[in-house]
Amino acid sequence: MIGAVLQVPVLGIEYSTLLILFIAAFAGGAFGAALGALPAFCFTGFMVIAGEAAAFAQADLAGNITGLVAFGPVFGPHISFAGGAAAAAYAARENEMGANFDYHNAKAITYALGTKPSHLVVGGLFGIVGMLITQFSVALSLPWDPIAVSVTLGALLHRVVLGYSIIGVVAGDGIFDMTPFERGEKRAEGSVPGDEDKTGKDRLAVEPWLPHQYKWSGVALIGFIAGVLGGYIWLQTGSYFLGFGISAASLTFLNLGVEKIPVTHHMSLPASTAGAAVVASDPSAGGVLVIVVAAVFGVYGALLGEVWQRIFYAHADTHWDPPAAAITLATLTIALLYILGVFPGSAWVPALGI
Structure with missing residues (x-):
């Protein structure tokens, strides 16, 4: 009887698989809290690089490392990063953070929270929330990056x-x-x-997300650069996510305190995706077009992130991730351009089942 019940699908997933996802998402969110949100996300980048390199070498044809580890319960940003950010907000609210951060301590996503049970539980619960939002988005084929929208909504939820x-x-x-x-x-x-x-009197009136990366001209130019490179990487490898992985892994240096490291994953991912979408994922259809569209979407993602940080980060108390919001909006744009017939494809972005 129990075995039969476990085979009944929810959101297209069998109960037994869903139960495993719940448990793994709790563990992944708690692990993200223990490591700190940004250190966990750096590991996302490394695992994406490993997975996409393996797939390119045809050693991982199903993309299991990228899909199940980098974007799954272990290091999926909707679980580990979102769980870590929520745990930081909780720890700061309870005056248990101790990060001595320049801004409000709830924004200290580089800070590892360690093994305090309450912090781990909060991280784990928000890991489950992130998993559920992502699964709903995937099940309904909603037209955006399901992981990025989960990170974005999870941050809104932890504030509320x-x-x-x-x-x-x-x-x-x-x-x-x-x-x-x-x-x-x-x-x-x-x-x-x-x-x-x-x-x-110790706290700045305005706290820009990145003190070295908020002026419009610099943001736009680094977006152009990351966009071109994201499009080029897709052209040469066919990987939508390798550029994202490189961008994410580069944040290891930012986490270690190297000054002025740019944050670019919200530029490289929309760029490679839009570049692929404009030629329906056929590199032979026009390399120059791919690079041009990728550059445009690199700038677009960069500016979306800056707009978001000025509205939802600079004046507030917790980390509401500008890159996740920018990726959500940029991938929504790509899906809409496909739905409207402007792009011949939407690459990996769901498009309402169209």
């Missing part, structure tokens, strides 16, 4: 559940104004809720 403001306290001449940061302006005196290391 843990009592943080959605936008935060806007300073300066509006939500897009970064000049208070440039002037070194501080917030009003008083305690900073959920951050035991700071009073208001």
